[in-house]
Amino acid sequence: MKKVLSLVLAVVLVLSLAACDKVTKPEDVTVGFIFVGPIGDGGWTYAHNEGRLYLEQELGVKTIYKESVLEDQTVEQEMRNMIDQGATIIFATSFGYMDYMEKLSSEFPDVAFYHCSGYKTTDNMSNYFGRIYEARYLSGIVAAMKTETNKIGYVAAFPIPEVIRGINAFTLGAQSVNPDVEVEVVWTSTWYDPAKEKDAAIALLDGGADVIAQHQDTAGPQQAAEERGAYSIGYNTDMSAMAPGSYMTAPIWNWGPYYVEQVQSVIDEAFVSTSYWGGMNDGIVELAPLTANAPEGAQAAVDTAKAAILDGSLVVFAGPIMNQAGEVAVADGASMADGDMLGMMWFVKGVIGSVE
Amino acid sequence: MTTFLVAMVIAGTPLLFATLGELLTEKSGNLNLGVEGMMLIGAVAGFGAGYTTGNPLLAIMGAALAGGLAALIYAFLTVTLRANQVVSGLALTIFGAGVSSFVGTNFIGKKMPVEVISAFVKIKIPLLGDIPVIGDVLFNQDYFVYMGYMIAIVIGIYLYNTRFGLSLRAIGENPSAADSSGINVTVYKYVHIIVGGALCGMGGAYLAVVAVPQWQDNITAGRGWIAIALVIFVKWNPYLAIFGSYLFGGLSIIGFRLQHLNISPQFFDALPYLVTIVVLVISSIRKSKEDSPPKGLGEPYFREER
Structure with missing residues (x-):
């Protein structure tokens, strides 16, 4: 009797193992997203959430998400919750979640982790980000062709390399069509405080700027520009609905295709831990369509520069580049390595402000 | 300089409403830490009412009503059930943030209709608006700003020059003494907590309807907590609240204009709280009776314990 029982058990075991071998179906996969802001921010988190919705629609996987997660131990708890709920893939979309x-x-080890905007990887954790600075370079062209005072205001978030790189690329783009343009920077020390960021933009407009660009995840600076009859460059998503009278264009994110590709690779059991920093070539960053507020000829100038970036003949951080003191920071004929760009803590010539 | 002062008053207006609301609540002896939550509920209700009806008046009233209803929950918990005020207030903050996000999902990406925005453009008051500097700063603003300091003055007169105000202050200082002199403590507490909540709601609505007339989740971004600090800073005086709020509004934006002096922006972020600590230290050293909080603040009132 015992023999029969063990035989039956063995058969059951073999069968269940065979069942495990079956290909994972997308609808059985749960993907978790950790967001730093609310999905209604109309900016950074909104763009990631659009990517999440695209992923659901394309692959039919189940997604769960948590908004406004603090960048401290809270995130660990939230990720554990998601794993408890069956998530086998987790995307965490802010720098502070990295550690x-x-x-x-x-x-x-069986969960695939993806961290956005950091630099660490492990066997089962990748990081990913986009070269938004390429799109910022293009937006700088639009801003410089629009300004009449030759002063562009830039409402900046925190003095970290990501933001500084964006300001520098924007300034280089602006100077490529108008060498006299200056970019004045104020720091708000916020990612998300619409009213405060609007106040910062007003301070810049009071100081003589007539075009506003921004790095935060809200539309506050856009509304300041609209109220004052000035013009603006958005960020993250197409902000034309929020300030129709001032908005010209915006460097925007398009995360959806990346999310689909990565989740598919996990479903196919082909996960490879990587550091991904995609540019306009991959379509992960783009310049939003220009609106009627954009200056005449801007579309043509943007198209030319964009084509040059795509075919590799234009590299944003290629020398000669001067720093604020007028010293050569990148020599003629050289271009910055990714590592240097990721640690960029200095402004190019033409930026008013300090990185402190 | 004038442009800075104008921006300062605008930045201070949501703080002024919230501060007056909390001040009124604290005068009745109740510490309501739910200011942030009530502001957020007011913001979403004001935005919702303004967005769906296109009527600026309904936007304000919707915000006030919603803020008042949120405060009613707090009043029921702390006055009728005598629950712990600190815990109830904190719960209200969390509740308010949640409700605001939840209801706000309907408004993601939506913008305030033009009818409402145009109702809150700057309107110059004749004569007064022509005074140099002061005219631009105080009398060439939108209706909401005018409403802010008018309400502060009305509350001031109410507190110090009417019988009701006297009774209210008596309750805040010593509810049992007030009760024995025939004042209905429960009714007073309820009324002032609710009106206080309505004012907080209006402060939130200023942000969502006028300052950034497009739905943005968590628009208050901590201003409710600054308002609680402000009540201490202005020593529970509604007249001082006008100056205090504008000052704190100014402190929150002065950093943008002084960055070329190479002062760290974080320093300016910390400044409002530093100033509050300094005021607390000074007033506790002076031990003046007028500067101290209502004596019964934070204590639940049990009639039977008299």
Whole structure:
């Protein structure tokens, strides 16, 4: 009797193992997203959420998300919750989540972790980001062709390389069509405070700027420009509905295709831990369509520069580039390595402000 | 300089409403830490009412009503059930943030209709608006700003020059003494907590309807907490609240204009709180009776314990 029982058990075991071998169906896969802001911010988190919706629609996977997660131990708890709910892929979309994700990745080797905008990887944790500075370069062209005072205001978030790189690329783009343009920077020390960021933009407009660009995830600066009859460059998503009278264009994110590609690779059991920094070539960053507020000829100038970026003949951070003091920072004929760009803590010539 | 002062008053207006609301609540002896939550509820209600009806008056009234209803929850918990005020207030903040996000999902990406925006453009008051500097700063603003300091003055007169105001202050100082002199403590507390909540709601609505007339989640971004600090800073005085709010509004934006002096922006972010601590230290050293909080603040009132 015992023999029969063990035989039956063995058969059951073999069958269940065979069942495991079956290809994972997308609808059985749960993907978790950790967001730093609310999905209604109309900016950074909104863009990621659009990517999440695109992923659901394309692959039919189940997604769960958590908004406004603090960049501290909270995120660890939230990720554990998601794993408890069956998530086998997790995207965390803010810099401050990096160390917590790294820690969890060793504890849960069967979960695929993706961290946005950081630099750490482990066996089962990739990081990913986009070269938004390429699109910012293009938006700088539009702004410089529009300004009459030759002063562009830039409402900046925090003095970290990501933001500084954006300001520099924007300034280089602006100077490519108008060498006299200056870009004045104010720091708000916020990613998300619409009213405060609007106040910062007003301070810049009071100081003589007539075009406003921004790095935060809200439409506050756009509305300041609209109220004052000035013009503006948005960020993250197409902001034309929020300030129809001032908005010209915006460097925008398009995360959807990347999310689909990565989740598909996990479903196919082809996950490889990588550091991904995609540019306009991959379509992960773009310049939003120009509106009627954009100056005449801007479309042509943008198209030319964009084509040059796409075919590699235009590299944004290629020398000669001067720093604020007028010293050569990148020599003629050289261009910055990714590592230097990721650690950029200085302004190019033509930026008013300090990185402190 | 004038442009800075104009921006300062605008930045201070949501703080002024919230501060007056909390001040009125604290005068009745109740500490309501739910200011942030009530502001957010007011913001979403004001935006919703303005967006769906296109009527600026309904936007304001919707915000006030919603803020008042949120405060009613707090009043029921702390006055009738005598629950812990600090815990109830914190719960209200969390509740308010959640409700605001939840209801706000309907308004994502939506913009305030032009009828409402145009109702809150700057309107110059004749004569007064022509005074140099002061005219531009105080009398060439939108209706909401005017409403802010008018309400502060009305509350001032109410508190210090009417019988009701006297009774209210008596309740805040010593509810049992007030009760024995025939004042209906429960009714007073309810009324002032609710009106206070309505004012907080209007402060939130200023942000969502006038300052950034497009739905943005969590638009208050911590201003409710600054308002609570402001009540201490202005020593529970509604007249001082006008100056205090504008000052704190100014402190929150002065950094943008002084960055070329190479002062860290974080320093300016911390400044409002530093100033509050300094005021607390000074007033506790002076031990003046007028500067101290209502004595019964934070204590639930049990009639039977008299």
